[in-house]
Amino acid sequence: MSEKLDRRKKYTRMVLRDSLIELLSDKPITAVTVKEICELADINRSTFYTHYSDQYDLLKKIEDEIIEDMNEYLSNYSFTKEDEALLMTQKLVEYIKDKKLMFETLLNEKGDSTFEKRVMEVAHRFVMKNTMATSNIDEHLSGYLSTYIISGAIHLIKEWISKGMKESPKEIAELINHFSNRGLSYLQG
Structure with missing residues (x-):
């Protein structure tokens, strides 16, 4: 029963x-x-x-479920080197593609900005911690750099979602990785 x-x-x-x-x-x-x-x-x-209790409580529970699911999904992978960071980014993008409608809705301009911040925290925890741990950047500056990289990556992903996800998760992960590691020099060569 x-x-x-x-x-x-x-x-x-x-x-x-x-x-x-x-x-x-x-x-x-x-x-x-x-x-x-x-x-x-x-x-x-x-x-x-x-x-x-209300529609906001329902939304929070949905967001909590996604964040918990993302954490569990990404915890299955252990990447510590730069090329492995690319694979971690790819896994994150694959997860987002698998949950397309949910992310498309929750990351759009009508969505709650706290969800985007929470996704950024997960990305930081899994993707940036390894990159920053192996860099020679001052700890104070590394916080700014990781915020810059992760927010850029999230906006790149939002753009990818809005354009119909034509590129593969691997291609998007490679773009994020190239932009993060090489910045504007990526465009010059």
Whole structure:
């Protein structure tokens, strides 16, 4: 009996999550109501409130789930050298491609900027920590450099998503890696 309830609970949360993501593709979270989410999910409001306090709570739970999933996914890989950092970046981009609709919605201009910051923290933890550990850059400056590189990479990924993800994750990872390591000199040769 409890297995049936667990499946029903998972289904309800999935439908509510998918409904919110669909609504967020058209408008910001501030314009989304619980009533709209419930109508789209075909679930009554009391059921919604059994799981979430409001639309912001639902969004936070979705973001928490993605960040936790990203951490678990990237923890499966251990890369310590520069060429291995490229593979880590590729794994991160592959993850984003696998969850295209979710990232497309949560990283768009209507999305919550805190999610982008949280993605940047994950990227920093997995991609930049190894690069910075092997560099000779002053610790104070390394924070600025990593922020510059990661924010540029996130915006490059947002651009890639908005243009339909035509390049492979490997190609995007190589671009990020080249821009990060060689900057504008990449364009000159």
